[in-house]
Amino acid sequence: xxxxxxxxxxxxxxxxxxxxxxxxxxxxxxxxxxxxxxxxxxxxxxxxxxxxxxxxxxxxxxxxxxxxxxxxxxxxxxxxxxxxxxxxxxxxxxxxxxxxxxxxxxxxxxxxxxxxxxxxxxxxxxxxxxxxxxxxxxxxxxxxxxxxxxxxxxx
Numbered sequence: 001x002x003x004x005x006x007x008x009x010x011x012x013x014x015x016x017x018x019x020x021x022x023x024x025x026x027x028x029x030x031x032x033x034x035x036x037x038x039x040x041x042x043x044x045x046x047x048x049x050x051x052x053x054x055x056x057x058x059x060x061x062x063x064x065x066x067x068x069x070x071x072x073x074x075x076x077x078x079x080x081x082x083x084x085x086x087x088x089x090x091x092x093x094x095x096x097x098x099x100x101x102x103x104x105x106x107x108x109x110x111x112x113x114x115x116x117x118x119x120x121x122x123x124x125x126x127x128x129x130x131x132x133x134x135x136x137x138x139x140x141x142x143x144x145x146x147x148x149x150x151x152x153x154x155x
Contacts, residue, residue: 012035013037019053022073027110029118033058035099039076039135043071048144051137072140075116078132085118
């Protein structure tokens with residue numbers, strides 16, 4: 001199914017989801033709440049099995065699609081108002097000199113600490129059935145060497 005159909009208001013998706021994915025600029029974990037259109041894996045550049053999710057972000061009208069490629073980190077869970085991942089500067093250092101405030105992030109860019117801190121919290125919630133996982137692409141092989149292509153549609 002094409003995103004163009006959704007952008008022309010053929011129908012409005014109603015399934016609320018939260019997507020946790022790695023920020024492509026700094027490597028920290030972002031939370032995106034949306035209404036699900038489609039998720040799964042598809043061919044993307046040299047990746048035969050790149051995970052993607054398509055949906056309409058909370059308080060928006062136009063559909064978007066996010067595709068992860070090399071070393072994907074994407075977790076799709078049911079509902080909105082799930083836990084917020086730690087911010088880049090949570091637990092970091094901050095100092096003020098006059099009117100200027102300088103902040104230092106807890107980890108450097110793309111440090112594995114962002115993922116391990118979030119994994120520790122979210123895995124406990126999953127284990128205790130406090131979060132319903134729709135798709136977990138953490139550590140997924142985008143090259144498609146070990147996984148068959150899977151695709152999920154939602155209406």
